[in-house]
Amino acid sequence: MMKQQAIYYHTLPNGLRMVHVATTASVAWCGLAINAGSRDERDGQFGLAHFVEHTIFKGTTHRRAHNIGCRMERVGGELNAYTTKEATMLYSVFPAQHLARAVELIADLVMYSVFPADELTREMDVVLEEVASYRDTPAEAAYDDFEDIAFAGSGFGHNILGCEEHVRAFTSRHCMEYLKEQYVPSNMVFFSVGPGRPDSVFRLVEKHMGAMHHRLQRSPRLAPALQPVRHEVMTIGAHQAHTVMGARLPGMYHTSRHALMLLNNILGGPGMNALLNVEMREKRGYVYTVESSLTLFTDCGLMEIYFGCDHADVAASRRIVQRVIDKLASTPLSERALTAHKRQYCGGLLVSADSTEFVAMNAARNLLFHNHVSTVDETMERIMAVTPAQLSQAAELLAGDRLSSLTLK
Structure with a gap:
C-alpha cells in the first residue's frame, strides 16, 4: 500500500x-x-x-x-x-x-x-x-x-x-x-x-x-444562466431508450458540496444497494442500468441520473426517480441508515485513494481550484459530518418539478 x-x-x-x-x-x-x-x-x-x-x-x-x-x-x-x-x-x-x-x-x-x-x-x-x-x-x-x-x-x-x-x-x-x-x-x-x-x-x-512569462489574468468567467425545466424526446432509432434526468445545482464552493456528494452516491453510486438501482432494477426490472453523476464546477453544478430501459418503461422509470428523490427530501433518513451510507462512501473513497493516480489528480484539482490540497481524511471527516437534515436539504434541490429530462429513443 x-x-x-x-x-x-x-x-x-x-x-x-x-x-x-x-x-x-x-x-x-x-x-x-x-x-x-x-x-x-x-x-x-x-x-x-x-x-x-x-x-x-x-x-x-x-x-x-x-x-x-x-x-x-x-x-x-x-x-x-x-x-x-x-x-x-x-x-x-x-x-x-x-x-x-x-x-x-x-x-x-x-x-x-x-x-x-x-x-x-x-x-x-x-x-x-x-x-x-x-x-x-x-x-x-x-x-x-x-x-x-x-x-x-x-x-x-x-x-x-x-x-x-x-x-x-x-x-x-x-x-x-x-x-x-x-x-x-x-x-x-x-x-x-x-x-x-x-x-x-x-x-x-x-x-x-521559471522562464515562462507571467501574463495578465484572462477575463472572469461568466456563470451560465439558469435554464427553465424542459422535457425533450429525440428519435434516433435506438433499440433501447436512453434517458438523462437532472438539475442545476450550486458549485464546488457551496456549503452543500459534501451533502450533494453523499446524495449522489446514495441515489446512483456504484453499490448494488444504491436506491435507484434497488427500486428500478432489482425490485421492478424496469432498467438495464441506472447511475447518477455529480459534477461541481467553479460557479455551478449538475446532477445527472441516467437509465437505459425498454421504450415502454421510460415514463414509469421517470416517476420512480422523482418519487425516490422526493422521499429523501421530505423524510430525512434515520441516523443509523445515514451512517451506513456514509461509511460505504468513505470506504469506497479509501479504496480509490490507494492509488498514486488518485493522489496525483486530487492534488492537481484541489490546488487548481481551492489553492489547498484536501486529504482523504479531511474529506471523510466532512462526509461523516453530514446530518439527515442536510441530506434532505440537498435532495430538495432536485425535488418537485426541478428535474429536466432528455430521452433518446
Whole structure:
C-alpha cells in the first residue's frame, strides 16, 4: 500500500503554483493542471481546448512528434492528457528516478509547441473519429445532449470534443493563440507525487519553467444562466431508450458540496444497494442500468441520473426517480441508515485513494481550484459530518418539478 507522507507547496516568481505529495511509491506522477477547458472557447471554436490537448504532442522547436511520444516510453513511462469543461490535465507517470526527464518534457510541450500543419491535418481525423464514436454511443450522446439543455447559451452548453465543422477549421495559428492565452503560469499548477525531495522537485520545475512569462489574468468567467425545466424526446432509432434526468445545482464552493456528494452516491453510486438501482432494477426490472453523476464546477453544478430501459418503461422509470428523490427530501433518513451510507462512501473513497493516480489528480484539482490540497481524511471527516437534515436539504434541490429530462429513443 502506498504511504502518503506530507504535502509541500511552493510558488515561482512568475506565479506558477506547485504541490509535491511525498510518498514511498516507486512510481511517480507529475504534470500540469491548466485552468482552461471547453467552457473557455470562443464561439466558432468549439472543440479547440480538446484539439490543443491532442496536438500539443505533435512537435516542439526541440522535438518531432515521434521523439515526444518515445521520450517517456523509453524508460517505461507514459505521457497523457485529457480535457474537461473547466480544466486540461497534461501529465506523465514513470519510474520515480526519471522525474527530471518528465519535467523537462512537459515544460517543452507547454513552452515550445509549434503545432505543425501536417501533423494537425492527420490528428483531425483522429479527433473526428472520436467525435463520431461518441455519437454512435447513445448513452454518451444522451449526456452530451442533456448538458446542451442544462447549459444552453453558455460555454458549458456544447460537447468537449466539438463538431466537425469547427474542428476542420482549426489551424496552427488557432492552437498557438489558445496556448499563449491559456497555458500561462497564473493559470496553471504543477503537481508531483512520488518519493522525491520537495526542494529538488521545485528546483527542477523552476529550472525548466521559471522562464515562462507571467501574463495578465484572462477575463472572469461568466456563470451560465439558469435554464427553465424542459422535457425533450429525440428519435434516433435506438433499440433501447436512453434517458438523462437532472438539475442545476450550486458549485464546488457551496456549503452543500459534501451533502450533494453523499446524495449522489446514495441515489446512483456504484453499490448494488444504491436506491435507484434497488427500486428500478432489482425490485421492478424496469432498467438495464441506472447511475447518477455529480459534477461541481467553479460557479455551478449538475446532477445527472441516467437509465437505459425498454421504450415502454421510460415514463414509469421517470416517476420512480422523482418519487425516490422526493422521499429523501421530505423524510430525512434515520441516523443509523445515514451512517451506513456514509461509511460505504468513505470506504469506497479509501479504496480509490490507494492509488498514486488518485493522489496525483486530487492534488492537481484541489490546488487548481481551492489553492489547498484536501486529504482523504479531511474529506471523510466532512462526509461523516453530514446530518439527515442536510441530506434532505440537498435532495430538495432536485425535488418537485426541478428535474429536466432528455430521452433518446
